[in-house]
Amino acid sequence: MKTTETRVKQNPRPSDELPYRPDQVEAKWQARWAERHTNEPDLDRAARPFYNLMMFPYPSAEGLHVGNMFAFTGADTYGRFKRLQGFDVFEPIGFDAFGIHSENYAIKVGINPAELIPRNIENFRRQLRRIGGMFDWRHELSTTDPKYYKWTQWIFLQLLKAGKAYKKAAAVNWCPKDKTVLANEQVINGRCERCDSLVEQRFLSQWFFRITDYADRLLADLDDKSKMDWSESTVLAQRNWLGRSEGAELVFSGAAGQEGRGAANVTLTLSAAKGKGPKPRETGIRVFTTRPDTIFGATFMVLAPENPLVDAFTTDDRRAEVDAYRKMVAAKDLVSRKVGEREKTGVFTGGFVTNPATGQSIPVWIADYVLMEYGTGAIMAVPGHDQRDFEFARRYRLPIVRVVAPRSPDESSRAGRGIADPDVPLEEAYTENEQGVLVHSGQFDGLTVPEAKRAVTAWLAERGAGKATINYRLHDWTISRQRYWGPPIPIIYCDEHGAVPVPEKDLPVELPIIEDFRPDDSGISPLARHESWYHVPCPVCGKQGRRETDVSDTFLDSAWYHLRYPSTEFDDRPFDPARTRKWLPVDSYIGGNEHAVLHLLYARFVTMVLHDLGHLHFDEPYRKFRAHGTIVKDGAKMSKSRGNVVIPDEYIAQWGADTFRMYLMFLGPFQEGGDFRDEGISGPRRFLEKVWALVGDAIRTSHDKIPHNVLVKYHQTVKRVTEGMEQLHYNTSIAALMEFVNTLREEACTSPAMVEGLVLMLAPFAPHFTSESWERLGHDTSIFEARWPEWDEALVVEDQVEVVIQVSGKTRGRVSVPRGAEQGAVLAAAQEDAAVRRFTEGKEVRKVVYVPNRLLNLVVG
């Protein structure tokens, strides 16, 4: 049994012990890695390729902050771990330098972003080198490089060719300050994500990508573990964003201005506003509902104010009021309309439709709580069972009918299907799904809600009034930006030939350097002011045409950068087929969960389209994705406005990159992030000093004696660290290494074998320090050419184990017994224990619970 006696032996350091000088060590190794191309795998001949990707930064003027460093260090640590496991790790880096961030900053300081960005990038390079990232700088890329965005434009053309890009006039979110269209996802609570101003609604002609065509695949793959091993939180965020709803599309036939019964149906033509192409002659109003079972309670219809059907249903006497309401709604932005629990407003159109279930004529209203972008832009209102419809019905005194009632708690009613209070007036909508039973619904009375959903849908389908369908919350992706700083969308407009794609041979459509790159509120990109750029011949007929002046969304740049990295040296193709086959899909991708939806969804979509077009052999880009946590300062996200941004440079200068890296990784769980408090940084530094001294001891030692308990601790450490690395539990891996160092010191063990193992396991965290240590230990090849240590399971377990003795569940003592001891032996030992005796004396032991090698619980009466 281990004694508690102190066995620390002082190891007086020789006075000539080399001090640990991080500044010198780090400069030395960074230079050497560059000279020896240590971080540049042979992309064509690598035997075990491993593509280690991290989200590339936007090169801000401020440089990398601590949060970026945390993310990159965590990803780099993983890459280095994989390298030590024998993989040929490709770890590229680049810059996401287009976009509104850069442009806004450029406007602020009055310098063209084309001039500004290279400076920022230079600063980023310096910082990324300084932190010791294992980057393959041969393959650096910037999205603003014409050699890069040539292919971004090419991708646009591929989507166009595949019918996945289209143009339509649409209500868009307009930021009056940034003077640009915003994607819905860039609008936060009715305000611009970037400048916080209130967003308005405008109608502009926009390019869209048909991501909705892929909604089902994007959703299905999330469950396919063979394609996607992703952080659960990210998968959930995507699933919610896609927003699949099962339900039915139902048709309510009707006629404008006429009382429904017997009136001839008007034939209406839906415009292509939904982007699904022209709909031939549609009759009545189509709605999407998840509750077809409640159709008997549909007492009115509501159209979105923008719905093109509104005109047809509006009667002359109601037209003035309807038009006024529509105008009022259009003045509001798209988003604030959806915010909060606003009082519902609307107007009656004068029109009626027939409820296909009841045959009753019901009025058609318009209201802004119905959104044009979702479903069909129209709903059947069931005030009894939808809270929004309920509020609307109350306000406008429309009939509220109950068609679902709770099951009776009185089980004596037949088959448990008795119904509680079917005729008590509703005080709020009854929305309970599973527990409900149909009432006032003809032949469907008595069915449960799930049963009725199926039965009613089938019944309506038979009568040609509907069909089961699935709807998604996801909208098509607006990629147009009326801005300067982005890749021009490669389209030329010709009076005769319309929108003509720029021929691939003419790519890239270079972004001209213009003096006044500020947007104005014309809604047209500043590029339109550049005459010689703007006017070009039509590629089809050669007559004068005009360039598309919109640039594409920066999310398009980042949707494919991982495809470009391995192939940056090829100017004649976006991604080389052989390279792509060897390196993609990405093996590990690490990034922030703020990109859980947009970037990661768009990248998946672009990959799917390119796959379907035959350009890629895979259709999911990132095999493994892990979301890292956020570094906060004083409990708040770091931001310039809060003034709590921590710049890492001074910490690195003072403590060294390795100490800083270790501090960040030790701070807390990598996937959770944490609060940056620099008090703790001396801990990792002291730890490195101790290891430095141990390396010195190992060099001087002439024998390699390893006490058994040290050997056991070593194998336990290898196991714990290895398992921690794979799960990105860096903080506990470091803790395990610290424990091992404590053991070596307590046991005065200077075994070179033990110290080498330690140094190897430390290498992913402290690459410079361990490179130097490895050299001091007598190796003339890089530590990253060496192999990660393995553990012997037989040596992980100890021969003697401590078994806890409990009396009635309370710990009263512990005994040391050989591993695998029988209950009887442990019991005998336990009864020797004074404390155990005291608590069991004179009492009957009713029961004994024995967990081998763990505990023995004596339950007394």
Next chain:
RNA sequence: GCCCGGGUGGCGAAAUCGGUAGACGCAAGGGACUUAAAAUCCCUUGGGGGCAACCCCGUGCGGGUUCGAGUCCCGCCCCGGGCACCA
């Protein structure tokens, strides 16, 4: 409102197929060395009681299951993030 995380010492955190709560680190206190300081090394450090051996309490709150709960179940509270009139 809905969906995710998360609440454990003075602080960052460990431990979740239920089995010694607080590993590892920071900070703090005491000591050694030193003319002194720094550095380094040693000891103490969840709260309470006791001279001590030891004892009681303790993982956001209230219940429950169990020989045994930080961990599982039910009902809440608080913090962080995301979504939000999605039919």
